[in-house]
Amino acid sequence: MKHKEHLSRKSFLIKAAVVAGGIFAPSFLNKFFNNPLKKYRNPVLLNAAQPADGRLVVITGPDIKKQTIEKMAMKALDQFGGMKSLIRKGMNVVIKPNIAWNSPPENAANTNPDLVEIVARFCKEAGGRVTIFDRTCSSARLSYKRSGIEDAAKRAGVNIEFIDERKFINVKVPNALNSEILSIYKPILDADFVINMPIAKHHSSSRLTISMKNLLGVIGGNRGSLHWNLHENIVDFTKAIKCDLIICDCLRILTNHGPNSGTPEDVKETRTLIIGRNPVTVDAYASTFFVKSPSEIKYLALAYREKMGEINPGKMNILKLTV
Amino acid sequence: MKSRHWAKIRAITQLVIWCAFIVVIVASRDTTDNTFFSYLPRISPFLGLSISLATRAVADSFLPALVFLVLAVILGRFFCGWICPLGATIDGNDRAIADRVKISSKKKISIKSWKYIVLITAMILSIFGIQLAGSIDPISLSIRSYGTVIFAYLDSLLKLVFNALYYVPLLNIISEFIYSFLKDYLLDYNKTQYYNHLPVFLFFAFILLLSLFARRFWCKALCPLGAIYSLTGKIAFLKRYVDTGKCTNCLACEKNCRMDAIFNKGTGTIEGECIKCFDCLKACKFDAIKFRFSFPYIGKDKNILTSDSTDPYPDIQFTRKKLFSSVAASVIAVSMFKRKPAFAKDHSRLIRPPGALSEQDFINACVRCGQCMKVCPTNGLHPVLFEYGPDAVFTPQLIPRLGFCEKNCNQCSAVCPSGALQLVPLAKKETTVIGTAYIIRDLCIPWSEYTDCLVCEEMCPTNKKSIIFKEESLLNKEGRKVRVKLPYVREDICIGCGACENKCPVQGDAAIQVRTPKKTTIL
Numbered sequence: 087m088k089h090k091e092h093l094s095r096k097s098f099l100i101k102a103a104v105v106a107g108g109i110f111a112p113s114f115l116n117k118f119f120n121n122p123l124k125k126y127r128n129p130v131l132l133n134a135a136q137p138a139d140g141r142l143v144v145i146t147g148p149d150i151k152k153q154t155i156e157k158m159a160m161k162a163l164d165q166f167g168g169m170k171s172l173i174r175k176g177m178n179v180v181i182k183p184n185i186a187w188n189s190p191p192e193n194a195a196n197t198n199p200d201l202v203e204i205v206a207r208f209c210k211e212a213g214g215r216v217t218i219f220d221r222t223c224s225s226a227r228l229s230y231k232r233s234g235i236e237d238a239a240k241r242a243g244v245n246i247e248f249i250d251e252r253k254f255i256n257v258k259v260p261n262a263l264n265s266e267i268l269s270i271y272k273p274i275l276d277a278d279f280v281i282n283m284p285i286a287k288h289h290s291s292s293r294l295t296i297s298m299k300n301l302l303g304v305i306g307g308n309r310g311s312l313h314w315n316l317h318e319n320i321v322d323f324t325k326a327i328k329c330d331l332i333i334c335d336c337l338r339i340l341t342n343h344g345p346n347s348g349t350p351e352d353v354k355e356t357r358t359l360i361i362g363r364n365p366v367t368v369d370a371y372a373s374t375f376f377v378k379s380p381s382e383i384k385y386l387a388l389a390y391r392e393k394m395g396e397i398n399p400g401k402m403n404i405l406k407l408t409v
Numbered sequence: 410m411k412s413r414h415w416a417k418i419r420a421i422t423q424l425v426i427w428c429a430f431i432v433v434i435v436a437s438r439d440t441t442d443n444t445f446f447s448y449l450p451r452i453s454p455f456l457g458l459s460i461s462l463a464t465r466a467v468a469d470s471f472l473p474a475l476v477f478l479v480l481a482v483i484l485g486r487f488f489c490g491w492i493c494p495l496g497a498t499i500d501g502n503d504r505a506i507a508d509r510v511k512i513s514s515k516k517k518i519s520i521k522s523w524k525y526i527v528l529i530t531a532m533i534l535s536i537f538g539i540q541l542a543g544s545i546d547p548i549s550l551s552i553r554s555y556g557t558v559i560f561a562y563l564d565s566l567l568k569l570v571f572n573a574l575y576y577v578p579l580l581n582i583i584s585e586f587i588y589s590f591l592k593d594y595l596l597d598y599n600k601t602q603y604y605n606h607l608p609v610f611l612f613f614a615f616i617l618l619l620s621l622f623a624r625r626f627w628c629k630a631l632c633p634l635g636a637i638y639s640l641t642g643k644i645a646f647l648k649r650y651v652d653t654g655k656c657t658n659c660l661a662c663e664k665n666c667r668m669d670a671i672f673n674k675g676t677g678t679i680e681g682e683c684i685k686c687f688d689c690l691k692a693c694k695f696d697a698i699k700f701r702f703s704f705p706y707i708g709k710d711k712n713i714l715t716s717d718s719t720d721p722y723p724d725i726q727f728t729r730k731k732l733f734s735s736v737a738a739s740v741i742a743v744s745m746f747k748r749k750p751a752f753a754k755d756h757s758r759l760i761r762p763p764g765a766l767s768e769q770d771f772i773n774a775c776v777r778c779g780q781c782m783k784v785c786p787t788n789g790l791h792p793v794l795f796e797y798g799p800d801a802v803f804t805p806q807l808i809p810r811l812g813f814c815e816k817n818c819n820q821c822s823a824v825c826p827s828g829a830l831q832l833v834p835l836a837k838k839e840t841t842v843i844g845t846a847y848i849i850r851d852l853c854i855p856w857s858e859y860t861d862c863l864v865c866e867e868m869c870p871t872n873k874k875s876i877i878f879k880e881e882s883l884l885n886k887e888g889r890k891v892r893v894k895l896p897y898v899r900e901d902i903c904i905g906c907g908a909c910e911n912k913c914p915v916q917g918d919a920a921i922q923v924r925t926p927k928k929t930t931i932l
Contacts, residue, residue, distance in 0.1 A: 112569060187870075188816050223868065223912070225786040225815050227598040231441060232817055248598070252575055290878065291863040291894065310864040310914025314854065349872050 138363035140396045142371055145407040146358045150337045152200045155359075157409050159204050159333070162361045165405060172331065173279055175213030180277035181206055181244075182329075184285050184300050187346040188224035188232045194340040194353045197285045199234035201335050201359075205281065206242035216244035217273065220303040223346070254306030259326045263388065264318035268326055269306035275327070282329040282365065286336045286372045288344030288352075292316050293383050294376055295345050296369040297332045298324045317385040321392060324365050332368045334360040339375055366395030367402055374399055415687035415700075419491060427497035434556050434783070438597050443784045443824050450548050450778045450826040452492075454478050455528075455634040459535040459542035460827050463773035470828060478641065483702075485645035486638040489628055490684030494555075495547035495616075496628060502617045503624050503667070517623060518669065520630040521682065522728075526735040528636040533739035538769060539746045539800045543777030544612075547627075547634050553779035553803065554613035557792065560783075561601045562610075567591060568600075603782065604791035604808060624667045629682070639681035646702045649683060651676040655697035662689035662698060746799045757924045759797055760807040760905060762790055763814060763841040764822035764833040774829035777803035781821035781830060787812035789907070790821060807843065809907025809923045814843065816870040816906070839872060844905025844923040846876070846898050852920035859885040859893045865909035865921050866896055875903035876921075900926075 145162040147154045163169050173179060183197035191199055202218070209216045218239050222229040226248050230236040239246035254269045274280055284300035291313060292299055301323040305312065312319050336358040340348040356375055362368045366389045370380035380386045380397040390397045430449075437446045450456055457471030477488055489496045531541045543549050567588075574584035603609070619626040628635050658674040666689060670682035689698050756768065762781055765771045782790040782805050789812025790805045805821070807814055819838055822830040833841050846865075850856040855863070855878075869876040878894040885891045898921070905923045913919035 188818070190817070224870075225599060225818075228441075228786050228815055228818060252572060290866050290874075291861060308914055310862075310912050313862055313864045313867070313914065314860060316861065343872070343874055345867060347870050347872055347874055 137366070137394050140362065140364045140367040140402060142360060142362040142367055142402055142404045143407065144358060144360050144371065144404055145409065146356075147409040148357070150198070150200075150355065150357055152204075154409060155198070155200050155337065156204050158359050159201065159208070161407060161409060162359055163208065165407075166331070166361070169208040170212045173209055173212040173214040177214045177278040178276065179209045179214035179216045179279045179281065180274050181209070181216060181218045181281045181283055182274065182300065182304060183218065183220060183235060183283040184287075184295075184303065185220040185229050185233050185235050186223045186303060188222075188228040189346060190232055191234050192350055192353070193348055194285060194287065194338040195344075195346050195348065196229070196233035196235065197283050197335050198337050199238035201333070201337065202235050202283060203238035203242045205283065205333060206239060206244045209279075209281070210242060210244055214279065216242075217277075218244060218246040219249055219271075219273070221249045221271070221306070221309075222303075223309070251306070257326060259322050261325065261392070262322045263392075264315045265312070265322045268322065270326060271304040271306065274304045279331070280327070280329045282332045284332075284334055285339070286334060286375060287340040288342050288348070288376065290344065292320060292385060294369070294373050296372045297329070297334055297365040298369050298385060298389070301327050301329075301365075317388055320385040321388045321394070324389065324394065325392075329365055330363065332360075332362050332365055334362075334368050334372050336360055336372055336375060341376065364395040366390070366397060370395070370397035371399055371402065371404070413691045416691040419686055422491055423497050423500065426492050427494055430494040430551070431555065434552070434560060435595055437556070437780070437784050437824070438595075441820075443820050446780055446784065446824040447826045448473065449552055449780070450546075450776050452477055453546050453548040453634055455531075455637055456542055456546050456549060456776050456827070458637075459531060459540065460774060460776065462532060462535040463538060463540055464770070468827065470826060478637075481638050481641040482645055484647050485680065485683060485685055486635070486642035487647075487685040488638055489632075489635055490686040493547055493634075494551040495632075496625070496684075498551065499617065499620060499625055499627060500667070503620050506617075506620070518672075520623075520626075521669075521679075522731060523630045524632055524636040524639070526731060526738065527631055528633040529732065529735045530739040530742065531633050533736065534742060534746070535773075537743045538773050539743065540772060540775065540777070542633070543775060544803050545631075545633060546776070547632055549776050549778040550613065550616070552783075553777060553792075554609060556783035557601075557603050557779045558606050558610045558613065560597075561603055561606060564596050564601050567596065597788075599786065599788050599812075601788055603788075604811065605794045606792075608794055609779075609792060609803070623669070628684070629668060642681040642683065645680060647685065647700055648680065648703055649678040649689070650699045650701055651678075652697045652699065655695045657695055657697075659694070661692040661694065665689060665692040756797060758922075759793070759801075759925070760809065760844045760907070760923055762805055762807060762821040762830055763819070763838065763843050764825075764830040765843075766829055766831065771829050772800055772804060774827050775804050776827045776829070778826060779803070779805070780824040780826070781805045784820040784824050785812065786818055786820065787815055787911075789813055789911075807907060807923075809910035810919055811911075813907035813911040814905075816908075840904065842904045844907070845900050845903045845926050846905060846907075846909050846921050846923050848896060848898060848921050849918075850920075852915050852918070853896070854915065854920070855893050855895050856920075859883055859891050861894050862914065863894055863896060864912050864914055868908040868912045870906060870908055871902055871904055873902065875899045875901075876909060896921075 143162045143165045145158045147158045166172060183202050185196050187195040189195035206216050236246055253272045255272045256267055257270050259266060259268055282297045282300055284297045287295045289295040298320050305323060336356050338353050338355050340352055341354050342352040360368050360372055370386050373380045373383055386397045389395060396402050433449060437443050451471050451473045454474040457468045457474045460468040481488060534541045571584055571588040575581050616627050653676060656675055660675055662675050663671040667686060668682045668684055670679045761771060766774060789807050791808050792803045793801050793806050795802060817835055819833045819835055822833045854860060863878060866876040866878055876896055876898055878896045880892055880894050882890055882892050907923045909921045910919040910923050913921050
């Protein structure tokens, strides 16, 4: 056997440096590019949004077939001048339905897929570039599939995407009650037009989850710890994220065992859509399906105290329609 | 067809089948229907045999293995050279690494009998309920290593690279385009990383590094499936013939043989070792080698060596002495494995996937292929190592803190090849109990700090909620009266899916943990 070549000190040092560099380079690069401190250094300060007008359109239909929902949505949106006047060509439209749970549509844990499809199609016809997303609680892939919303989006021909953890940015919430800094999904802040499409559901800790609580689906960070002082946090989400239109799915509402483990027994068919611009007013009106007075819900009472919207149904500007 | 083309055809076939194997593994990222995946380990007769021995019942789900066994009687040990994904990996590795490291060309014939010891030891251990087979079967081993480890490493490497590129202006336009393509067709939907991944990888790497001693060292010396095929190879119909009139004893074939199956200056063949790779056909410049079918019981066998060489037939027979030593080895192993070491944890935190048989039956029937871990949509199933005794190695466990058992999902039981996980219909998933959640009140926010939290209750997916809360007035630490919603678990309907443990916002160990039921039974 040939004698091994002598390894000189110089070549040993070079080789060692290359190996060490190779080992440490990825972690160094990762630190350099993903510096977690960088995110916290300058949280973006949001403009304090003026409360939107509290006008509501409440429309009730005879059933919840797809054609009926389409007629209901069309007629209600006409009261706002139609989708074509709200969305201009080339606008970046974000639809934020509730797709949080791996649960079929009949259990009313997620927004009605037919409604999502219809609204997405209206937006697309008006010339908007539509994106749909939600930060799910169950497995994202299964929730998107099982809720029927992935297929609905494909039928409407719009873009549906999973949440990308890199796109959360830290923002400073003006006049926050509890969370001064929130991590929010950037695409919803950048969007030209945001449509919040919740489903009205019973919820154990916040009592109800409608449009304000639905915004939890675009908040990043530790979802669980946002449940400490949840009511104050819900008000903060509403302050941080401006929604241009709220289409609340009250076609079927979940009256018990919410938000995720209701069965068809817990589902009540109310065949109603509530459309408005002010999340507090929409939630307050929708809550009348569940409770006697909206002020029983702590986050609505807090929002009213913060002058974010009217919660007394008697004082609201409501247009009731039927199909 | 020219005879020297056969080597190329074999190499291409091997590559195509290996690629198909990878495609199947990548395709199992689909989290809604993966039943096709369950057929992959069923082609191994070794697994079928040891499962049958361990469960004392004919493992009829392993019928596809019989097809390969019949083919092996006709074609010899072709499986190793044409189909086996581990064989393909070892061949590729030999080409890349081992051939460059000059290894001694001295043939080691004696190592060839080791694999029979492995086979017999594994069989005896199976009878005693220690399933070593799944850990060392080449099919199971390749699925486990590629599916859980290699793929997860590739996944995290790509994510690291693209996440770094994401923050580089201009370049990220291209990189994000590629990344979205990869996310659509290759990467898993959730992050994949496996607890205990390193030992799985090291075992795989060890097998590849064995090639430093000799080409295809694993196949020659250790592979138990290879041992079965080498037994059938001895009576196979397809045989190698050498025309001694043309052969010049140049040893080109003998040097090229990756299995060291040629002896007697190129004219003799150890039939059980020849994997029909046809490299010798390619190497022979004198066209002296032919592969022909001969039917030993019909007519006369034409394979008569006319060479005057005096080389004896290489001694790889499995002698009585070796049989005894392997039996002795297995007996020692049984006594070692069955005695649980003192550090082995009790099973209170060992949550098996839904549909699992009772613990001992599960260990007997599980083939350790890791397919359940690969398809789990929440990345909640992870391989066990030696924590629960040596006989549970590489079996799946649910670690709820890392990923919970998803409500409308039965993929782990749908892909199980051996019935260790019985298929759970989606309608019955709601009532399939795998454990029970217990609240650790000192960690729990409402119980210890008297403020509302209720994330576990919100997440609980069972119908009618198996976590309930009672609103109570309590004196907090400052002595003020507060109203708190205190969570309780309804043990009668909790199924132990672990959604609560997974989402519990307490740092580190969750304040609600899934265990097997806390009360011990009489038996």
